[in-house]
Amino acid sequence: xxxxxxxxxxxIVLSVLMVIVSFFMIDILPLIYKVYTGxxxxxxxxxxxxxxxxxxxxxxxxxxxxxxFTFVAFFFTRKVKEYFIVLSVVLLLHFxxxxxxxxxxxxxxxxxxFVMLPLLWIFFDFFKFKSETYEKKVTYGFLYxxxxxxxxxxxxxPPFFTGIPGWTVEIDKKxxxxxxGVFLVxxxxxxxxxxxxxxxxxxxxxxxxxxxxxxxxxKVEKLLTFYKxxxxxxxxxxxxxYMPNERLLGKFAYPIHNPYGTFDYAKxxxxxxxxxxxxxxxxxxxxxxxxxEVLARxxx
Amino acid sequence: MKxxxxxxxxxxxxxxxxxxxxxxxxxxxxxxxxxxSRDFSIFGILPIELAVxxxxxxxxxxxxxxxxxxxxxVDLCTFHWIHWFVSFPSEVVLYYVQLFLExxxxxxxxxxxxxxxxxxxxxxxxxxxxxxxxxxxxADIDEIFIQMQIVLLLFLFRxxxxxxxxxxxxxxxxxxxxxxxxxxxxxxxxxxxxxLAGVTKVIDISLLDWGRCELSKLIELNQxxxxxxxxxxxxxxxxxxVENSWLDIPGTVIVYLEHLMIPLLFFRREYxxxxxxxxxxxxxxxxxxNLFFTGVFLSWLxxxxxxxFSQKVVVLWDGDCGFCxxxxxxxxxxxxxxxxxxxxxxxxxxxxxxxEGWDGDIEKGLFAKGVESxxxxxxxxxxxxMTWTMPIFWIILPLLYIPFVPTVGRWIYGWIADNRYxxxxxxxxxxx
Numbered sequence: 208x209x210x211x212x213x214x215x216x217x218x219i220v221l222s223v224l225m226v227i228v229s230f231f232m233i234d235i236l237p238l239i240y241k242v243y244t245g246x247x248x249x250x251x252x253x254x255x256x257x258x259x260x261x262x263x264x265x266x267x268x269x270x271x272x273x274x275x276f277t278f279v280a281f282f283f284t285r286k287v288k289e290y291f292i293v294l295s296v297v298l299l300l301h302f303x304x305x306x307x308x309x310x311x312x313x314x315x316x317x318x319x320x321f322v323m324l325p326l327l328w329i330f331f332d333f334f335k336f337k338s339e340t341y342e343k344k345v346t347y348g349f350l351y352x353x354x355x356x357x358x359x360x361x362x363x364x365p366p367f368f369t370g371i372p373g374w375t376v377e378i379d380k381k382x383x384x385x386x387x388g389v390f391l392v393x394x395x396x397x398x399x400x401x402x403x404x405x406x407x408x409x410x411x412x413x414x415x416x417x418x419x420x421x422x423x424x425x426k427v428e429k430l431l432t433f434y435k436x437x438x439x440x441x442x443x444x445x446x447x448x449y450m451p452n453e454r455l456l457g458k459f460a461y462p463i464h465n466p467y468g469t470f471d472y473a474k475x476x477x478x479x480x481x482x483x484x485x486x487x488x489x490x491x492x493x494x495x496x497x498x499x500e501v502l503a504r505x506x507x
Numbered sequence: 508m509k510x511x512x513x514x515x516x517x518x519x520x521x522x523x524x525x526x527x528x529x530x531x532x533x534x535x536x537x538x539x540x541x542x543x544s545r546d547f548s549i550f551g552i553l554p555i556e557l558a559v560x561x562x563x564x565x566x567x568x569x570x571x572x573x574x575x576x577x578x579x580x581v582d583l584c585t586f587h588w589i590h591w592f593v594s595f596p597s598e599v600v601l602y603y604v605q606l607f608l609e610x611x612x613x614x615x616x617x618x619x620x621x622x623x624x625x626x627x628x629x630x631x632x633x634x635x636x637x638x639x640x641x642x643x644x645x646a647d648i649d650e651i652f653i654q655m656q657i658v659l660l661l662f663l664f665r666x667x668x669x670x671x672x673x674x675x676x677x678x679x680x681x682x683x684x685x686x687x688x689x690x691x692x693x694x695x696x697x698x699x700x701x702x703l704a705g706v707t708k709v710i711d712i713s714l715l716d717w718g719r720c721e722l723s724k725l726i727e728l729n730q731x732x733x734x735x736x737x738x739x740x741x742x743x744x745x746x747x748x749v750e751n752s753w754l755d756i757p758g759t760v761i762v763y764l765e766h767l768m769i770p771l772l773f774f775r776r777e778y779x780x781x782x783x784x785x786x787x788x789x790x791x792x793x794x795x796x797n798l799f800f801t802g803v804f805l806s807w808l809x810x811x812x813x814x815x816f817s818q819k820v821v822v823l824w825d826g827d828c829g830f831c832x833x834x835x836x837x838x839x840x841x842x843x844x845x846x847x848x849x850x851x852x853x854x855x856x857x858x859x860x861x862x863e864g865w866d867g868d869i870e871k872g873l874f875a876k877g878v879e880s881x882x883x884x885x886x887x888x889x890x891x892x893m894t895w896t897m898p899i900f901w902i903i904l905p906l907l908y909i910p911f912v913p914t915v916g917r918w919i920y921g922w923i924a925d926n927r928y929x930x931x932x933x934x935x936x937x938x939x
Contacts, residue, residue, distance in 0.1 A: 239671055243568060298709065306713035318569040319710045333511075342688045345663050346518060349692065349911040353699040357706055361574025365584045365635065365642040367657035370703030372572050376687035378724040388854045400739045408545040411646050415557060418565045422556075436552050447805075452544045461544035464650055465797050466740020468733065494735060 208285055211325060215282035218321055222275040228268035232260040246422075264313060270314050273297075273305055277322055287329055297322060312372065316360030323358045330354055385487045385495055387413055389434055391475055392482040399475050401483070404450040404467040406437045411465075416485055420502060431505040432482050438477060445472040481506045522690040524849035525814035527661075529672030530693060531618065533635035534657045537805045537884035538634065539612040541651075547605045550640040551598030558595055564647040572609055573645050585639025586632055601637070608633040619671035620661060625920065626660035631655065650698075650802040656696045657809070664689050667919075679814055682878045691773070693809060698769050701786075705766025720759045723752035727793045742794045764788050780908035783807050815877065815895035819846050821861045822893060823874040828931040831873070841897040848878070872924045887913065 228235065236256050238349045240248045245251065248256060277297045284290045301318065309315055334347040356362045356369050363369070389412065390399035403412040419430045453460040484504040489497040519610035550558070562576025582588040596604070608630065615626040634655060641647040666685040667677040677686075688852045708717075733739045748754065765785050773783055787806065789834045790800040822838070825831045835849055850858045852869045863882040867875050872886030875893055884892040906912060923930070 243563065243638070295915065302709045303714045306710070307715055311569055311709045313569050313571040313574070315710050316574070324552045324634065336893065338758070341665065343515075343687070344519075346692060346695070348609070349695060349699075353695075353703065356699075356703055359575060361571045363573040363576035363645075364580055365648070366652040368573065368648055368652065368703075370700075370705075370707050371649055372570060373708040375719040376720055376721050376725045377711055378721050378728060380724070384728060384732075386732055386735060388738060393938070400736055400738050404738075406549060408547060408641060409644070409646070411644065412643065413648070414565060418560060419556065422560075422564060426554070426556055429556060433552060433554050433557070437549060440552075449547055451549075453541050454546060456540075460539045462740075462799055462801055464647060464799060464801075466742070466794070466799050468552075468736070468738045470738075488735075490731075490735060491732070494731060 208286070208290070211284060211290065211329065212282055215278040218278040219275060222243050222319075224272045225267055225271040225274070225403065229264040229271065233257055234266070236260050236263075260417070263314070263399070266309055266311055269305065269308060270318050273301070274318065274321065276336060279323075281325075290325060290329070293324060313360070319329050320358060320360050326354060327358060338488055352410040358456055381493045383489045383491050385414070385489045387487040387502075388485070389416070389431075390394070390486060391438070391480050392484065393475055393479050397474075400468065400471055401434060401438070401474065402450065402467045402470055403465060404452060405441060405445065406434065407450065407452045409464050410463055414507055416502075420485075427485065427503040428505050429484065431503060435505070435507065440476055442472070477507075482507055509855045513630060513774060517692045517776075518688060519684040520776075521682040521684055522687040523667040523679060523774045523814045523818075523879070524667070524677035524681045524683070524686050524691050526693075526809075527664065527668055527686060528676075528679060529811070529813050530657060530809045531619065531661060531668065532670060533805065533809045534654050535545055535612050535616045535630075537654060537802060538630070538658070538803075539609060539616065541802070542605060542609050542612065542634075542637075545605075545765075546602075547640065548598040548602040551642075554597075557644075561643055565645050573608045573648075575647060576790075577903075581643055584635065584924045585642055586636045589636075589645070601834075604633060605637060608637065614841060616674050618666040618674060619676070621674075624664070627658055631658045631662060634658065651798065653696055653700050653806050658690050658691060658807075660689070660696070665850050667782070680818055682879050682881070683836075692862070694773060694776070694779075694835045697807075698773060701766050701769045705763065705769065707820070708763045708766060717754045717760055717763060721752070722755045722758065722792075723748050723750075729796055739798075739815055740794075742797075744791070745795045748792070748795050758792065761785065765789075772773075779810050781910050783810060784908065784910055817844075817846070818877040818879065818896075820893060820896050821848045821850060821858075821874075821876050821878060822889070823850045823852060823855070823865060823869070824929075825863060825869050825873070826853040826872060828927050838897065839916070840893075841899050843898055844896070846896040847893070855935050872920060886924065887916040890920065891916070 217241055236259070237248050237253075240246075240256070277293075280293045280297070280418075281290065288296075296344060301315075306315060307354060328475070334351065338348065352367055356364075356367055359369075361369055389440075390398045391401050392398050406412060408417065415430065419427050425430075438445070444451060444454060449457065450460075450469075452463055484501050484505055486499055486501045486504075488499045491497060538739060562573035562580050562583055565580075566572050568574055568577070582591070599875060611630050611633065615621075618626075622627045635642075638647065638651060639838070640657070641880060666683070666689070667675060669677045669681075677683075726745050729739060730745050730749065733741065762785070765782065769782065772778055787804070790804055793800060822835065824835050839849065845938045848861060850861065855862060855865075855867075862874070862876075864876060864881060873889045875884045875889035877892075878883065891904075891913070894904050894907065907916065
């Protein structure tokens with residue numbers, strides 16, 4: 208396992224460098240943003256980035272320290288078995304203590320990447336691809352791909368991916384909540400919810416809305432036009448009380464991933480609609496309406 | 508390495524050919540059902556800003572969910588690389604691509620993969636291409652990845668198929684190592700899907716976070732949003748969860764632990780019904796927060812051992828026991844398709860080939876075994892194996908696999924077996 212010593216040494220040096228880099232996060236982050244998204248960060252986001260940079264630098268120091276100790280321990284491993292024991296211990300320590308302190312998933316995933324990267328070599332050595340039968344090659348190929356998904360953070364090679372992320376939900380009933388989405392407004396001011404099922408197979412409408420609002424705020428009207436076109440095209444079905452997914456199989460149709468509500472679109476023919484809007488409606492837990500924040504609107 | 512030896516042994520554990528045919532039927536029916544309920548032509552009118560979006564653009568990189576969902580990776584995997592050379596298709600083109608895919612699904616469903624299993628390859632390419640429009644937005648990932656992986660596996664499988672029309676095929680009850688490999692691979696696909704989700708539960712979040720999933724409050728919020736006219740479905744189980752917040756932590760912990768322990772299923776396959784049941788509850792529960800995993804629900808059906816409905820079953824009973832004799836007579840009456848081969852313990856010598864795998868101890872209870880199979884079942888498990896062959900019991904059959912029912916069943920069976928002379932046993936041998 209000489210390669211493990213070399214790898215550990217590299218990572219020990221990187222851990223030290225990470226501490227140094229953590230002091231310059233505010234300068235480095237805009238560059239990372241530009242490389243990753245392809246766009247320079249807009250001035251209104253700079254303030255958020257500075258705040259984030261301050262937080263993230265603290266967390267980087269924490270993970271640099273953890274990495275330092277982890278790779279010093281890896282340096283002294285001589286067998287694969289010892290590596291697995293150390294790996295189990297550090298992952299357990301991370302799960303029980305460090306993950307509780309750390310906030311950013313991306314840093315946790317990169318820590319996971321560095322401590323598990325040796326697995327790629329170990330298993331490549333372990334599975335003798337060349338000498339195996341056709342079936343075993345397929346099996347090992349699949350397992351290796353799974354391992355890649357495990358090690359590389361957020362690997363996305365459809366139909367293979369890293370897995371559904373961990374989740375926590377904490378809700379304070381005293382805090383207001385909101386309902387966001389697309390609404391159609393009739394001539395007389397009546398509103399109806401624009402169901403996500405109308406643009407099915409697109410399912411996560413709020414995700415599309417968020418993407419357009421964040422990345423192309425000047426072109427949100429194009430999104431609303433898309434919704435409008437879809438509504439008009441599919442109105443013949445909607446009028447009869449069917450959603451587009453029920454076009455052929457009626458009520459026995461395959462449901463969509465996020466079940467939709469029932470809305471009477473017969474009372475909202477396209478000719479009677481004056482506006483389509485994207486908004487957030489805020490409420491208290493007792494259903495008291497607080498306010499509406501219109502994020503975008505388009506005259507029909 | 509012992510584990511590798513055990514892995515290889517399990518990888519080729521013989522399985523009946525029916526599994527391949529049944530997997531094809533389940534997965535392709537599911538895909539056909541899904542595509543018949545979708546209209547992908549809508550992507551023909553998608554604004555260009557959305558059409559060129561990728562997971563890296565749509566998701567917050569800090570969540571690291573699909574951090575590496577870059578254009579090159581996604582385009583190569585979804586065959587959208589074609590749009591490096593050709594412009595995005597119109598509604599009409601997409602309509603015909605979908606129609607052709609549906610036709611191919613129907614053809615493969617009836618006739619199998621055809622020459623070199625190319626039908627599956629066409630289905631995979633067209634399916635990935637159409638679904639690619641969703642995958643680019645990071646949508647539908649956990650709903651369809653398992654199924655598409657199995658389609659790819661059907662293409663890669665080199666053995667003969669079963670349950671197809673007209674073409675050469677295997678007898679569904681033919682057990683072979685090659686078929687066993689296919690079964691193992693399907694199992695590995697499910698294992699990888701859940702296990703990877705399990706690992707994120709120990710990396711992304713901490714031990715204390717496991718207790719911070721306030722599911723009941725989230726469900727209550729869903730209910731309130733629904734009452735306020737949000738775009739959500741009605742689901743009857745919500746009320747149950749809202750009033751039972753004590754379920755939050757154990758429910759979460761059970762699912763996370765099952766995610767993490769699922770690789771063991773590869774070695775202990777008798778627990779498939781148990782795991783299936785827990786995931787059934789998990790996916791049912793997810794409906795309370797407006798997530799419906801229809802695809803995963805249906806895909807688990809691949810593990811339904813349909814061959815058992817048609818396989819002949821050897822049943823060995825205690826020839827000295829009158830109660831057992833009466834029970835066997837009833838079972839024979841309920842065996843409407845004449846599948847049982849009943850053997851008395853007095854006739855063991857003349858039926859040794861049929862009873863391969865029996866340890867010779869009739870005191871353990873009745874012994875049952877599928878004729879072509881190597882798996883043996885004793886006592887309550889033997890009775891449960893028999894119920895697959897008796898249509899009248901099919902309605903209670905799923906109940907016999909619910910966690911803890913087998914434990915109770917084995918206890919009751921053991922008690923009855925120990926006291927069988929009290930239930931009409933009238934021979935001296937039995938009393939002895």
